[in-house]
Amino acid sequence: MKIALKIGYEGMNFSGSQIQPDKRTVEGELLTALKNAGVIDNFESANLSSAGRTDAGVHSYGQVVSFFATRPELALPRVINNKLPRDLWAWASAEVPDNFDPRRHAVRRKYRYILTGDYDISKMREAAKLILGEHDFSNFSKKDKKCQKTTIRRIEKLDIRTGNGIIRIDIEANAFLWNMVRKIVTALTYVGSDYRSVEWIEQMLDPENYEEGIEPAPAYGLTLTEVGYNPEPEWSIDGYAIKSISDYYAKEAEQHKIMSTVMGYVVAFGKQKTE
Structure with a gap:
C-alpha cells in the first residue's frame, strides 16, 4: 500500500531534503525511521519520493512524501516520530493510489x-x-x-x-x-x-x-x-503529534528568546566599551 505523509523539519542541521551519500538529509533520516519502525522492509522497495527538494538550511512544515509501506497500519505519525530525531517530524498521513507522485501531481x-x-x-x-x-x-x-x-x-x-x-x-x-x-x-x-x-x-x-x-x-x-493537490488526499491529522512538536518548539522558542536578549546585552556592552 502506498502512504503519503505531511512532514516538517528544522533545516539547519540537514544537507537538504534529497537523500545524498554520506550526508544527513531529510529523506535519509525518514527512511531510516520507517525501517526501524517496521513500516518498510528496505529503502529500495519503499521507493520514497518528495513533493520537492529543499536546500540545506531550508525548513518545512508542509513537505509531502510518499512511499510503499510493508505494514501500513504502523504508518502513523506518532509511531514514526518515535524513531525520528527532534528536528524532523510527521503530522498527517493518507492512503494514496499507487501512481500518486507527490511532485508531479502537486x-x-x-x-x-x-x-x-x-x-x-x-x-x-x-x-x-x-x-x-x-x-x-x-x-x-x-x-x-x-x-x-x-x-x-x-x-x-x-x-x-x-x-x-x-x-x-x-x-x-x-x-x-x-x-x-x-x-x-x-x-x-x-x-x-x-x-x-x-x-x-x-x-x-x-x-x-x-x-x-x-x-x-x-x-x-x-x-x-504547503503543497496542494487536486484532488487532495484524505489526510488524517495526528493531533498528538502536532501537540508534541508544538510543545517542544515552544520551549525552544522561549530559550532562543532569552538567548537573543542575552546576546543583545553583549552587543550593547561591546558598543559601550568601544565608544
Missing part, C-alpha cells in the same frame, strides 16, 4: 520567507506586483539543466507583511525553480534598500534581453509551508 506550493532590516516596504510591494503572473524566471534561478525543461513559472500570490521588526514574505506558485524564492527575496530587498529600482525588476523578468545573476537570500529564512 498543483501549488507555498513558501514563507522571514527577514529583518530597514526596507521601504511600499517599494517592495510595488516590485512584488510586477513579479505576479507568468514569467520566465531564468534570472531568478540556479541553472539546473537536468531537472528543469522550462524556466517559465506562474506566481499566484506574493504578499509582504511587516510587524514587530519582522518582514514576512508569502509566495505561492504552481512550481518553483531551484533557488527561485530566495533570489526573488534578494531582488525585493535590493529594491527595498534603493540599491535597485522597481524598473530593474521588469528587466530581470525579460531574460532574452537582460541577464544578471544575483545571490539567493540565506536559506535559514525560508520555510516550505
Whole structure:
C-alpha cells in the first residue's frame, strides 16, 4: 500500500531534503525511521519520493512524501516520530493510489520567507506586483539543466507583511525553480534598500534581453509551508503529534528568546566599551 505523509523539519542541521551519500538529509533520516519502525522492509522497495527538494538550511512544515509501506497500519505519525530525531517530524498521513507522485501531481506550493532590516516596504510591494503572473524566471534561478525543461513559472500570490521588526514574505506558485524564492527575496530587498529600482525588476523578468545573476537570500529564512493537490488526499491529522512538536518548539522558542536578549546585552556592552 502506498502512504503519503505531511512532514516538517528544522533545516539547519540537514544537507537538504534529497537523500545524498554520506550526508544527513531529510529523506535519509525518514527512511531510516520507517525501517526501524517496521513500516518498510528496505529503502529500495519503499521507493520514497518528495513533493520537492529543499536546500540545506531550508525548513518545512508542509513537505509531502510518499512511499510503499510493508505494514501500513504502523504508518502513523506518532509511531514514526518515535524513531525520528527532534528536528524532523510527521503530522498527517493518507492512503494514496499507487501512481500518486507527490511532485508531479502537486498543483501549488507555498513558501514563507522571514527577514529583518530597514526596507521601504511600499517599494517592495510595488516590485512584488510586477513579479505576479507568468514569467520566465531564468534570472531568478540556479541553472539546473537536468531537472528543469522550462524556466517559465506562474506566481499566484506574493504578499509582504511587516510587524514587530519582522518582514514576512508569502509566495505561492504552481512550481518553483531551484533557488527561485530566495533570489526573488534578494531582488525585493535590493529594491527595498534603493540599491535597485522597481524598473530593474521588469528587466530581470525579460531574460532574452537582460541577464544578471544575483545571490539567493540565506536559506535559514525560508520555510516550505504547503503543497496542494487536486484532488487532495484524505489526510488524517495526528493531533498528538502536532501537540508534541508544538510543545517542544515552544520551549525552544522561549530559550532562543532569552538567548537573543542575552546576546543583545553583549552587543550593547561591546558598543559601550568601544565608544
